[in-house]
Amino acid sequence: MTNLNDFKTRLKIAKKKLKSSYENEDNKGNSSSMGSAFKLSTDLVAHVAVGTIIGFILDSWFDTKPWLIIIFFFLGSISGILNVIKTAKQMQEKN
């Protein structure tokens, strides 16, 4: 049993624990499930929105009005769904 009487011993033990948890890199990610639910839902929407905005901007640059916004809307949707699948796979690997 280590002597816990003075603060320095306790600090040393805490630092050692922290160091070992930094070194243990395999132990990746245990975010709460509600947090990942929030992440997944907003990611899906954000990807579609960003895709559409990029399409809109490119459209006004190249003067190709409706086409690029349509293409990028679908690309954004694909990107959103792929991202959700990727995150779900990572979550499965962890468990």
Add this chain to the structure above:
Amino acid sequence: MATNPMHQFQVHRIGPEINIAGIDLSFTNASLFMLLSAVAICGVLFLGTKQKKIIPDKFQLISEMFYNFIAKMISDTAGSKAKPYFPFIFSLFMFVLFCNMLGMLPYSFTVTSHIIVTLLMAIFIFIAVTVIGFVKHGFGYLKLFVPNGVPVVLMPLITVIEIISYLSRPVSLSVRLFANMMAGHTMLKVFGGFVISLGVLGGWLPLGFSVALTGLEILVAFLQAYVFAILTCIYLNDALNLHH
């Protein structure tokens, strides 16, 4: 009007109007609550680290808990290479958490329910992570947009999709925090309004909802700060340890 559920999000000026080079720099209630949360964070951490006791008092206990929590989160998600970024992520988490929690007090103002605040933080993180990625890996960082094992025919399509995915990071990061805080506070206010308008006879049910929602909102306030910080760690991990 006090019963307007959106009234609580209005930014108004406190004190004199300050106008420098055509930009309105007046002190508002938003600035006040940002300042308050910064002061509260400094106060808690100062009190917690003033006396190092073997049996910690309340402030020391809570400071140690925050420190351990963030240190473990960084080591779990981004590994040892992310250790130098601990101060940044710690301040980010504490600021978001205290802004959310101060917003839960009656008559207060929730800074994080304004998209400009969350978007600014998210864009800063986005730029910082991109710069870190390029500094650490040079142009090899662009490999992030070209996943391994993709057929050459699909390469342009996948690259465009990956770029969209990368650019949507700040949007999803900021919208998540802002939407959750704003929706929660609007809902609280709406149910509060029901209590008043239904009176003594019918007001008990919405009052119960209000109490339950307050509990939920405190959970969401903590959770959103946690998600904000952990996603920063994940993005940092992508920039530091480049692999798929």
